[in-house]
Amino acid sequence: METNQMTLEFDSISANESFARVAVAAFASQLNPTLEEIEDIKTAVSEAVTNSIIHGYEKKHGMVRLEARLDFIRNELSLIITDWGCGIENVPRAREPLFTTKPELDRSGMGFVFMEVFMDGLEVESRLNQGTVVRMRKIISKQPEQ
Amino acid sequence: MEESYEVREGVLIVGLGHELDDHCATRIRLKTDEWILEGGIQGILFDFSETVFMDSSGIGMIIGRYKKMKARGGFVGVAGVGRNINRIMEISGLYKIIEVFEIQK
Numbered sequence: 001m002e003t004n005q006m007t008l009e010f011d012s013i014s015a016n017e018s019f020a021r022v023a024v025a026a027f028a029s030q031l032n033p034t035l036e037e038i039e040d041i042k043t044a045v046s047e048a049v050t051n052s053i054i055h056g057y058e059k060k061h062g063m064v065r066l067e068a069r070l071d072f073i074r075n076e077l078s079l080i081i082t083d084w085g086c087g088i089e090n091v092p093r094a095r096e097p098l099f100t101t102k103p104e105l106d107r108s109g110m111g112f113v114f115m116e117v118f119m120d121g122l123e124v125e126s127r128l129n130q131g132t133v134v135r136m137r138k139i140i141s142k143q144p145e146q
Numbered sequence: 147m148e149e150s151y152e153v154r155e156g157v158l159i160v161g162l163g164h165e166l167d168d169h170c171a172t173r174i175r176l177k178t179d180e181w182i183l184e185g186g187i188q189g190i191l192f193d194f195s196e197t198v199f200m201d202s203s204g205i206g207m208i209i210g211r212y213k214k215m216k217a218r219g220g221f222v223g224v225a226g227v228g229r230n231i232n233r234i235m236e237i238s239g240l241y242k243i244i245e246v247f248e249i250q251k
Binding site for chain 2 (some may be wrong): 014015017018021036039042043046047050053054100105106107108109110111113114117
């Protein structure tokens, strides 16, 4: 077995933020990550899915798609999080630390920063009124054989 | 697990649940703001002893409460922060404005 893939699609409600990160963590456990790597992945997934729910759909109803792929040769997890919401007007600005369009909702503007810090690659593609696709990957360190 | 709220010597102690994400942060924001508006508290202390996960929504919620308390001459602190959440707080620069306390059970 060289790869393993899964796709989840769920309603854009905040209760699904924990579902999404726990599901990815469980799936990624096949790559035998450390506890810290699992935490990194959970945080990054939580940020991306929360963005789709809060910013993409602005709490209106929509669907979020989460694709995960494990590569056992490269020992790498790849994630694609897609929404069909309002899109991001200016992606480079959205990725800046502390930038937020919703300060009134106490958003910290750190979501993309955490995705960047905790993963090994982040790409954001967005079109206004069409949606946003976030691609992330993380290399899982090879653990010494027991 | 949901949050617990308790006032001790004029400080609102928020016992956070297992996780602090957007879903929980929204609920805590509304609840703590009720306490702030009511008046009579000098500070808010977020107790992370039971918490194992937090993302940027938690950071935003704490900074928001800090702004409100500061405007009223109060403070916001955290206690019981574990290794993973400590990392998130350090990266976000939260410790520049938030005090760390030890909590006695």
